[in-house]
Amino acid sequence: MFYDYADSGSWTESTYRANSSDFQAIQLRQRIAVDMTDRSLASTMVGQPVSMPVALAPTGLTGMQHADGEILAARAAAKAGVPFTLSTLSICSIEHVAANTDRPFWFQVYVMRYRAFIDSLIDRAKHAGCSALVLTLDLQIMGQRHKDVINGLSTPPKTYPG
Numbered sequence: 001m002f003y004d005y006a007d008s009g010s011w012t013e014s015t016y017r018a019n020s021s022d023f024q025a026i027q028l029r030q031r032i033a034v035d036m037t038d039r040s041l042a043s044t045m046v047g048q049p050v051s052m053p054v055a056l057a058p059t060g061l062t063g064m065q066h067a068d069g070e071i072l073a074a075r076a077a078a079k080a081g082v083p084f085t086l087s088t089l090s091i092c093s094i095e096h097v098a099a100n101t102d103r104p105f106w107f108q109v110y111v112m113r114y115r116a117f118i119d120s121l122i123d124r125a126k127h128a129g130c131s132a133l134v135l136t137l138d139l140q141i142m143g144q145r146h147k148d149v150i151n152g153l154s155t156p157p158k159t160y161p162g
């Protein structure tokens, strides 16, 4: 169930496949006879110094892939010098991640109809020292993810045919 959740896409999975094929089409050009003494990918993202302009995108249910997954990912990101984004749909709580890491992380929000709940989530993220709020805007309705339906990945989990 959780393997399929990470390794699938919605509907015909065309975007999922394009995520691989589009990157394969990008070629890196080798630079030669240039001074490479001070080469660096270091940059800043929302005012924060980063070792390279890359961040860990929010990934729901990480704690179901591996115990304490969100904490481990946050620690790995800190070690690599890049930001970690905690998903609204995380297994480890905002406070649990904050208590077990020593770098501020970003918090992703799905804005739901129940605004009081969202306000309280944002307050909790502020109190936990989150350094940016990442708004996800593309989930007006849930995508049809066939493998998740067959696996019964829902809250609470269901057994097919559910």
Ligand SMILES: Cc1cc2nc3c(=O)[nH]c(=O)nc-3n(C[C@H](O)[C@H](O)[C@H](O)COP(=O)(O)O)c2cc1C
Binding pocket: 005, 006, 007, 019, 057, 058, 059, 060, 061, 087, 088, 089, 108, 136
């Ligand atoms: C398994 C999985 C879980 C995801 N969970 C979330 C989530 O909880 N919240 C969110 O905003 N985006 C979520 N995303 C979307 C990613 O954060 C990211 O925006 C998307 O995969 C596009 O980036 P990419 O092209 O680097 O994969 C998820 C993506 C995957 C593959």
